[in-house]
Amino acid sequence: DTGVSQNPRHKITKRGQNVTFRCDPISEHNRLYWYRQTLGQGPEFLTYFQNEAQLEKSRLLSDRFSAERPKGSFSTLEIQRTEQGDSAMYLCASSAPTGGRMNTEAFFGQGTRLTVV
Amino acid sequence: AQSVTQLGSHVSVSEGALVLLRCNYSSSVPPYLFWYVQYPNQGLQLLLKYTSAATLVKGINGFEAEFKKSETSFHLTKPSAHMSDAAEYFCAVTPGPYNQGGKLIFGQGTELSVKP
Numbered sequence: 303d304t305g306v307s308q309n310p311r312h313k314i315t316k317r318g319q320n321v322t323f324r325c326d327p328i329s330e331h332n333r334l335y336w337y338r339q340t341l342g343q344g345p346e347f348l349t350y351f352q353n354e355a356q357l358e359k360s361r362l363l364s365d366r367f368s369a370e371r372p373k374g375s376f377s378t379l380e381i382q383r384t385e386q387g388d389s390a391m392y393l394c395a396s397s398a399p400t401g402g403r404m405n406t407e408a409f410f411g412q413g414t415r416l417t418v419v
Numbered sequence: 420a421q422s423v424t425q426l427g428s429h430v431s432v433s434e435g436a437l438v439l440l441r442c443n444y445s446s447s448v449p450p451y452l453f454w455y456v457q458y459p460n461q462g463l464q465l466l467l468k469y470t471s472a473a474t475l476v477k478g479i480n481g482f483e484a485e486f487k488k489s490e491t492s493f494h495l496t497k498p499s500a501h502m503s504d505a506a507e508y509f510c511a512v513t514p515g516p517y518n519q520g521g522k523l524i525f526g527q528g529t530e531l532s533v534k535p
Contacts, residue, residue: 306462335522342428344509344525345463358522393462408523410455410462 306411322380323414327396337393421446425526438497442510452493453511
């Protein structure tokens with residue numbers, strides 16, 4: 303198992319352009335989460351999926367943001383018409399139930415750092 | 420609603436000294452609590468977690484934390500700091516016991532510096 307993988311690691315884009323990030327969770331993890339982390343702050347929850355269903359979206363997730371997990375495996379996060387305020391580290395995490403017990407740990411990827419110029 | 424407050428955005432200790440990073444939480448339900456470490460330009464790595472079992476939790480790299488319900492605290496300690504401990508540390512809470520982990524509320528982080 304190679305852990306949670308995120309691509310690209312870095313993305314520089316011009317304001318107004320669209321960007322898409324990809325997250326590959328640990329295989330067989332049914333839950334996948336997206337967080338955003340700005341400089342000097344803790345990560346903030348954006349949204350999560352259980353299998354292919356998007357179960358919750360934060361109010362932080364404006365209409366310009368959309369996330370998908372079409373087959374319940376990898377996920378994409380798209381930002382349309384990027385703004386300078388979108389510059390941040392976007393983190394993906396995955397988790398899964400462990401046997402009959404409630405899972406209590408999320409495993410994080412290394413993140414995608416977005417810079418909007 | 421849940422929230423986390425980390426007291427002190429920067430903590431500096433000498434190598435070999437005690438590390439104490441403070442975390443207080445607010446939760447309307449019995450919480451699960453976590454400490455994560457983040458190295459520059461990296462993701463988060465779990466140090467330890469409290470999930471309503473033993474109140475003194477031992478984690479990786481010699482860290483431990485004690486859940487104190489009466490003080491709503493979950494402070495992180497390490498008896499002897501090492502240079503490699505220099506990083507950003509985040510305390511996080513998630514409502515338990517029904518949450519399957521993952522949706523976390525993070526504190527603002529504490530940057531730990533270790534002086535030779």
